[in-house]
Amino acid sequence: MLKIDQVVANAGDKEILKGLNLTVKPGEVHAIMGPNGAGKSTLGNLLAGMPHVELTSGSVEYMGKNLLELEPEERAAEGVFLAFQYPVEIPGVNNMYFLRTALNSQRKYRGEEPMDSAQFLRMVKQKIKDLNMRDDLLKRPVNVGFSGGEKKRNEVFQMGVLEPKLAILDETDSGLDIDALKIVADGVNQLRSPDRSFIIITHYQRLLDHIQPDYVHVLADGKIVKSGDKGLALELEEQGYGWLNE
Amino acid sequence: MAGSMSEAMTWLGPAESGQSLPAGAPQWLRDKQQAAIQQLSSMSVPHRKMEIWRYADVNRLQAQMTAENAPELPTPNAVDHTVIVVSQQGIQWHSDQPDWLTVEPISQMAAADWQDVQPQAHPSEQGMVVLNQAGLHGGVFLVVAAEQTNPAHVVELIYVHEGEHWLNLRNQFKLASNCQVTIKETHVGDRINLVSHWAVGPGAQVKREVTSRLQPEAMLVQFDHMELADGADVRAMHQRSNGALQHHQRQVQFAGVGAKYVSGSINKSILNNNICDIVNVIHNQKNNRSEVTHRSIAKDQSQIFNNARALVAVGADQSEIEQDLKNILLSADAKIFSKPELEVYADEVVAAHGSTIGALDEQSLFYLQSRGIELTQAREIMIESFEQEAQVC
Ligand SMILES: Nc1ncnc2c1ncn2[C@@H]1O[C@H](COP(=O)(O)OP(=O)(O)OP(=O)(O)O)[C@@H](O)[C@H]1O
Numbered sequence A: 001m002l003k004i005d006q007v008v009a010n011a012g013d014k015e016i017l018k019g020l021n022l023t024v025k026p027g028e029v030h031a032i033m034g035p036n037g038a039g040k041s042t043l044g045n046l047l048a049g050m051p052h053v054e055l056t057s058g059s060v061e062y063m064g065k066n067l068l069e070l071e072p073e074e075r076a077a078e079g080v081f082l083a084f085q086y087p088v089e090i091p092g093v094n095n096m097y098f099l100r101t102a103l104n105s106q107r108k109y110r111g112e113e114p115m116d117s118a119q120f121l122r123m124v125k126q127k128i129k130d131l132n133m134r135d136d137l138l139k140r141p142v143n144v145g146f147s148g149g150e151k152k153r154n155e156v157f158q159m160g161v162l163e164p165k166l167a168i169l170d171e172t173d174s175g176l177d178i179d180a181l182k183i184v185a186d187g188v189n190q191l192r193s194p195d196r197s198f199i200i201i202t203h204y205q206r207l208l209d210h211i212q213p214d215y216v217h218v219l220a221d222g223k224i225v226k227s228g229d230k231g232l233a234l235e236l237e238e239q240g241y242g243w244l245n246e
Numbered sequence B: 001m002a003g004s005m006s007e008a009m010t011w012l013g014p015a016e017s018g019q020s021l022p023a024g025a026p027q028w029l030r031d032k033q034q035a036a037i038q039q040l041s042s043m044s045v046p047h048r049k050m051e052i053w054r055y056a057d058v059n060r061l062q063a064q065m066t067a068e069n070a071p072e073l074p075t076p077n078a079v080d081h082t083v084i085v086v087s088q089q090g091i092q093w094h095s096d097q098p099d100w101l102t103v104e105p106i107s108q109m110a111a112a113d114w115q116d117v118q119p120q121a122h123p124s125e126q127g128m129v130v131l132n133q134a135g136l137h138g139g140v141f142l143v144v145a146a147e148q149t150n151p152a153h154v155v156e157l158i159y160v161h162e163g164e165h166w167l168n169l170r171n172q173f174k175l176a177s178n179c180q181v182t183i184k185e186t187h188v189g190d191r192i193n194l195v196s197h198w199a200v201g202p203g204a205q206v207k208r209e210v211t212s213r214l215q216p217e218a219m220l221v222q223f224d225h226m227e228l229a230d231g232a233d234v235r236a237m238h239q240r241s242n243g244a245l246q247h248h249q250r251q252v253q254f255a256g257v258g259a260k261y262v263s264g265s266i267n268k269s270i271l272n273n274n275i276c277d278i279v280n281v282i283h284n285q286k287n288n289r290s291e292v293t294h295r296s297i298a299k300d301q302s303q304i305f306n307n308a309r310a311l312v313a314v315g316a317d318q319s320e321i322e323q324d325l326k327n328i329l330l331s332a333d334a335k336i337f338s339k340p341e342l343e344v345y346a347d348e349v350v351a352a353h354g355s356t357i358g359a360l361d362e363q364s365l366f367y368l369q370s371r372g373i374e375l376t377q378a379r380e381i382m383i384e385s386f387e388q389e390a391q392v393c
């Protein structure tokens, strides 16, 4: 599904990713851990097409396509979704309106019929129930005045509505209370399927108690320096990252 | 370069024949007209480089009209919508006249009711006010009685004028104490020069909505003076787009205490237009509040000039002032001048002001794109949300 090959990339004018390799097959869940500033978000941003994050060498292949050639909105319609570490507030844009516009833009790109508002409402109501979301958040402008945890839950809710094929969650668990953590994990687990993959960036092993990863990687200084199974996350939790340098 | 009289005439339009004032006009107004005609005859033809025209390309004042701009009138449908058309021909009612509302041609107003309208800032810039004084065609005297307390009732004035010559209008609005009403003004004319005086009574709650979405060649020059009595509450919303030239000046003055003036402007200049939006709030009494928010967008070779000025006089303590001007440039050739100004001579004043000029927020655009929304649509959504911030009613 995703093949990241020897990727070197800049954020702004600084080289952040320094020869990163990662292969994700359909249905797999990969967790990425690593120290602050290692380049984890830069990786997510590169895949989603954020401005000022640019590839200098290497390649990213997604479902047989050169991912980095596509516009951000094309990547989204092809099934790539990034749950942001810091979701932006967009005053004046209603959450529901935004989501329906997003969904129908994706459907249009894929040559599907747009969803009318009744259909959309029905679908959204079900998702709200599934994900235990507060529905009043949806009547408000996108992320405006949301608490840190509410913003993260809104990202997961968007993921639930848009049903991506490759979801990248960038520290979606940070700042969540214990109940919210479970809700987020449930959201991911409900979406898990043989043709859907996840990259979960996290600092905490506890999320991985709820979402069983197939692989755990350590990203340090722009590269994957170690890969393993869930046991690696436990080791990191106990010992930090220092021992990796030894 | 001083314009010869004949050259000046092309833009002076309405002053050319020294229009006669209505019979009821007081002597001081007649004197003013004479002085204005004098002043205009020695004034040079406007030029965009002149500071007095605030960078607006007033050469356009001289332009010949070519397009036929047939105005379209809205049809009032609701019971609480009163529509009055104001044109060179006078006043035309397009709905029933409620008991609490009097609207009569200004020419029929009694001499004692005439209010002087004197701009107190930008004295060098009052060419159009002078012009208005020199040639007075018409306008309305509108009075809302105290028993009107339905804020949802809209009294809509539609200013209609077709043709090459300028239509000079002078309005007076008198809103009785504690009345509640919405007054809407829509400009659909080619060349209108409008001076208005507003007297808002104690405790009155007034919504004012001014819409000037002009045809490409249309021009509008406007000066308002508004006075708010004790506890008056005015929310004024201005929506403007396009036209060859729009020059708006508002002057707000507090006559009592505990009043509030909240103003929002959305200035959209996307087809190579000039829009100038000047607000001057004079806090000359204690304990009043003003909030002025402008959101402006300029594209192509458009120019927008924004100025929110507040003056707090000696002794006008507990004044509260907010000025919030934000601007977006959509092209490299567009220009925006944006200037919040505070002049404070009192103690204990709460004031906040800010002005920014920038492009659309890249991070927000990317957020929308990352969910599948195309860049052009993402821009439209962002512009809409930017405008929303100035939507005060
Ligand atoms: N646009 C940019 N311009 C310059 N430097 C940038 C830019 N974006 C990120 N960086 C830098 O790149 C480095 C990696 O940042 P990144 O956000 O990818 O780290 P991270 O691994 O996600 O860290 P954290 O765990 O703190 O979220 C940091 O030093 C950061 O300051």
Ligand SMILES: [Mg+2]
Pocket (backbone or CB within 6 Å): A040, A041, A042, A085, A170, A171
């Ligand atoms: Mg990060």
